[in-house]
Amino acid sequence: MSEAAPGEGTAQPDDAGFDDYDIFSAELRNCPHQRWARMQQECPVAHSDRFGGSWLVTRFADIKAMTRDPELYSSRVSDVGGPMPGPGHKGLFLPPITSDPPEHAGHRGVLLPFLVPARVAELEPFIREKAAALARVLAEQGGGDAATGFAQQLAISVLTRLLDVPAETAPRFIEWTVRLLRTGPLDQAARAAVVSEMIGYFDELLRERAAAARAGAVQSGMGAGDLITYLTRPREDGQPLSRKQQIGSALVIMIAGADTTWSALSASLLHLGTHPADRRRLREEPKLMSTAIEELLRAYAPVMLARVSTQGTDVHGRHIPAGERMLFPLAAANRDPEVFEDPDQVKLDRRRNAHLAFGSGAHRCLGSPLARLEMRVALEEWLAVIPEFEVTDPGSIEWTGGTVRGPETVPFRVLP
Ligand code: HEM
Numbered sequence: 417m418s419e420a421a422p423g424e425g426t427a428q429p430d431d432a433g434f435d436d437y438d439i440f441s442a443e444l445r446n447c448p449h450q451r452w453a454r455m456q457q458e459c460p461v462a463h464s465d466r467f468g469g470s471w472l473v474t475r476f477a478d479i480k481a482m483t484r485d486p487e488l489y490s491s492r493v494s495d496v497g498g499p500m501p502g503p504g505h506k507g508l509f510l511p512p513i514t515s516d517p518p519e520h521a522g523h524r525g526v527l528l529p530f531l532v533p534a535r536v537a538e539l540e541p542f543i544r545e546k547a548a549a550l551a552r553v554l555a556e557q558g559g560g561d562a563a564t565g566f567a568q569q570l571a572i573s574v575l576t577r578l579l580d581v582p583a584e585t586a587p588r589f590i591e592w593t594v595r596l597l598r599t600g601p602l603d604q605a606a607r608a609a610v611v612s613e614m615i616g617y618f619d620e621l622l623r624e625r626a627a628a629a630r631a632g633a634v635q636s637g638m639g640a641g642d643l644i645t646y647l648t649r650p651r652e653d654g655q656p657l658s659r660k661q662q663i664g665s666a667l668v669i670m671i672a673g674a675d676t677t678w679s680a681l682s683a684s685l686l687h688l689g690t691h692p693a694d695r696r697r698l699r700e701e702p703k704l705m706s707t708a709i710e711e712l713l714r715a716y717a718p719v720m721l722a723r724v725s726t727q728g729t730d731v732h733g734r735h736i737p738a739g740e741r742m743l744f745p746l747a748a749a750n751r752d753p754e755v756f757e758d759p760d761q762v763k764l765d766r767r768r769n770a771h772l773a774f775g776s777g778a779h780r781c782l783g784s785p786l787a788r789l790e791m792r793v794a795l796e797e798w799l800a801v802i803p804e805f806e807v808t809d810p811g812s813i814e815w816t817g818g819t820v821r822g823p824e825t826v827p828f829r830v831l832p
Pocket of ligand 1: 490531670673677680717718719721733766772775776780781782783784
């Protein structure tokens with residue numbers, strides 16, 4: 417059992433009220449947990465006009481119920497900030513993330529065959545080899561940055577493999593992810609530019625793969641069964657997906673699978689690099705790995721979800737009008753003392769752990785088998801190559817905020 421990593425709940429919240437919160441403030445990025453805990457007690461639904469306006473919900477039970485109620489809380493807007501588009505808007509179409517019933521199930525079904533456990537298991541040798549190679553480079557250097565030099569590289573190379581695009585595309589994917597999810601909510605022009613670049617890229621890629629499939633020429637990587645080619649094929653009813661859906665589904669893989677995974681992995685390495693006893697325990701009890709990963713996901717859940725209220729409702733004495741953005745920081749739900757004993761303690765062998773890091777209900781993460789596989793293999797290979805290490809100056813680490821929260825850097829040195 418150990419306290420969560422530095423930057424995790426060590427700051428004292430000031431006495432400012434709970435409304436008018438700023439999800440990109442240093443407090444809510446770097447050490448939000450004391451504030452979440454006070455909000456759960458004193459203001460479980462808060463409101464802010466910042467970044468297009470939103471309502472922030474912090475209790476586990478409320479977040480779980482609201483994510484399971486698409487009639488009252490629509491998924492049509494997934495951004496945590498930015499102008500609030502009206503109903504029927506033509507925003508970024510990311511099926512199934514931005515889909516509501518009745519279309520949602522069909523949109524989810526399109527990607528499902530590529531993300532079921534048996535299919536993602538085929539990626540394990542690739543992930544293992546890549547993780548070991550990245551760790552070896554850092555080990556030879558005597559240290560480096562576990563976030564940008566390991567977690568980020570690994571998560572993105574898995575996506576390039578899944579999409580069967582050249583490994584050299586990885587830096588571009590990283591740059592897009594950072595611009596879209598980190599700069600985007602604060603700078604709409606930057607967001608529009610990156611969205612148009614990504615759409616252009618996937619449009620072209622889909623065109624090339626469709627032409628190659630027609631010519632019977634797709635043989636590389638995952639071969640004719642690659643995800644992009646599959647998206648261009650006719651469905652069971654003989655009709656192909658619309659162009660918009662093909663592009664949206666390809667975009668989803670990149671957007672949903674990138675900094676979510678690298679942030680969860682970076683936070684896990686930050687934890688292990690600041691908690692020698694947990695590190696030792698994982699090395700000595702490898703069978704604990706899967707249970708430990710659930711606990712690391714609970715404690716450092718990276719995602720803040722967004723929804724839009726579809727009608728006026730009253731929740732905990734606050735009136736939420738229709739058409740307003742709702743925010744669900746899953747990390748807050750995962751530290752709710754009503755559900756988790758000693759929520760700020762990381763217990764690698766925690767048994768009762770029905771955390772919400774992957775969401776809940778119909779939109780529950782479709783990539784969770786892949787995310788869990790990546791985290792397990794990454795930590796196994798890291799500990800095999802770098803059994804002893806320490807994070808240098810953990811108190812100075814900055815965390816990203818908004819949709820995905822994680823340590824921007826995890827500087828470490830290898831210990832003898
Ligand atoms: C630790 C890593 C990850 C975390 C914490 C995470 C978290 C989440 C969460 C919270 C949702 C729910 C969204 C909602 O309710 O609106 C979600 C949805 C989704 N995730 Fe993940 N995710 C991770 C990795 C991945 C990966 C690696 C992929 C695929 C490459 C992926 C693909 C998806 C897809 C397609 C959805 C949409 C499901 C739907 O709307 O029905 N995720 N993820």
